[in-house]
Amino acid sequence: MKIICVGWNYRQHNAELGNTEEPKSPVFFLKPDSALLKNNKPFFIPDFSSQIEYEAELVFRINRLGKNIAEKFANRYYSEIALGIDFTARDLQQQARQNGNPWEISKTFDGAAAISNFVSLQEFENKQNINFSLFTNGKKVQFGNSNEMIFSIDTIISYVSTFFTLKTGDLIFTGTPAGVGKVEIGDKITGFIEDKEMLNFKIL
Numbered sequence: 596m597k598i599i600c601v602g603w604n605y606r607q608h609n610a611e612l613g614n615t616e617e618p619k620s621p622v623f624f625l626k627p628d629s630a631l632l633k634n635n636k637p638f639f640i641p642d643f644s645s646q647i648e649y650e651a652e653l654v655f656r657i658n659r660l661g662k663n664i665a666e667k668f669a670n671r672y673y674s675e676i677a678l679g680i681d682f683t684a685r686d687l688q689q690q691a692r693q694n695g696n697p698w699e700i701s702k703t704f705d706g707a708a709a710i711s712n713f714v715s716l717q718e719f720e721n722k723q724n725i726n727f728s729l730f731t732n733g734k735k736v737q738f739g740n741s742n743e744m745i746f747s748i749d750t751i752i753s754y755v756s757t758f759f760t761l762k763t764g765d766l767i768f769t770g771t772p773a774g775v776g777k778v779e780i781g782d783k784i785t786g787f788i789e790d791k792e793m794l795n796f797k798i799l
Contacts, residue, residue, distance in 0.1 A: 597765045598626040598708050600652075600681055601751055604744050604770025608650075611773050621746045621754045626702060632680075632709040635796040640780060641704055644684035647778050650771035651729035651737045651786055654679040655748050656713055657765040664756040669749035670722075672761065675713035678727055678786045678793035679768050682707040682778075708768070711786065711793035719789070723747060729794075730785045731778070739772030 602622045603609050609617070632638055640647050654677040661672050681702065688701035719725050722741060729737040741747075746754070748769060755761065778784070778798045786794035 596628050597762070598628065598630060598768065599755055599765060600624050600626060600702065600708075600768040601746065601770045604746055605739060605772045606743070606745065607773035608771055608775065611775070617745065621751050623751075623755060624699060624702060626708050629705055630703055630708040632706040635711075635794065637797045637799045638682065638706050638709060638778070638784075639799050640778065641684070643704075644686055644701075646684065646686040648683050648685045648775050649729065649731070649736075649778055649784065650681040650683055650775050651727065651739070652679050652681055652768045652771050653677075653725065653727055653739075653741055653788070654710055655767045655769065657752075657761045657767070658763055660760065660762055661752075661756055662760045664753050664761070666749050666753035669752040672752055673748065673767075674716055676716055676719075676722075676725070676788065677713045678711045678788050679766075680709040680729070680784070680786070680794070681768055681771065682709065683775075685777075708766075709784075709794065709796070710766070714788070714791065714793075725788060727788045728786065729774075730787075731776070731782050733783075733785075736776055737772055737774035741769075743772060744769060
């Protein structure tokens with residue numbers, strides 16, 4: 596099972612990180628399955644970073660084997676959606692970028708891919724118009740809509756599948772909107788798709 600994460604897929608988030616050039620194709624990286632944090636278990640801040648930040652994202656789960664998938668057929672390869680958080684050690688990421696090094700170390704640690712249970716996409720009228728939001732301690736910190744993605748899930752699936760085979764159970768994190776921020780010990784994280792609560796856990 597692969598965790599495929601798309602970066603720089605929301606213009607306002609790109610701007611808040613100082614990325615002024617829009618990507619011409621999806622930018623993605625992988626997380627190991629050991630990064631998964633399920634069932635609203637608490638997230639423990641690791642001692643190797645002083646700046647862990649949340650990034651709320653819509654997550655799609657692949658439901659069949661596919662390679663070189665045409666974009667027009669990509670919708671056949673998923674039927675469920677979840678809310679995820681791509682936890683990022685921003686200090687390690689910035690250091691890696693400054694040194695010209697890969698920055699997987701900032702994204703792939705244990706617990707760095709929090710994820711809710713999945714719900715059927717049939718619950719939504721249009722998968723290109725799904726609202727999602729994240730709250731810390733009851734305050735809304737992120738809000739996004741799937742129609743704001745630079746690259747749609749169908750485009751992402753088609754592009755990624757040209758490089759490697761997608762398998763049943765693979766997860767695709769589709770990028771985060773603006774509003775990312777630091778988590779602190781004691782924070783309570785809640786997240787919603789539309790008005791359905793998907794995440795509710797503590798930072799320890």
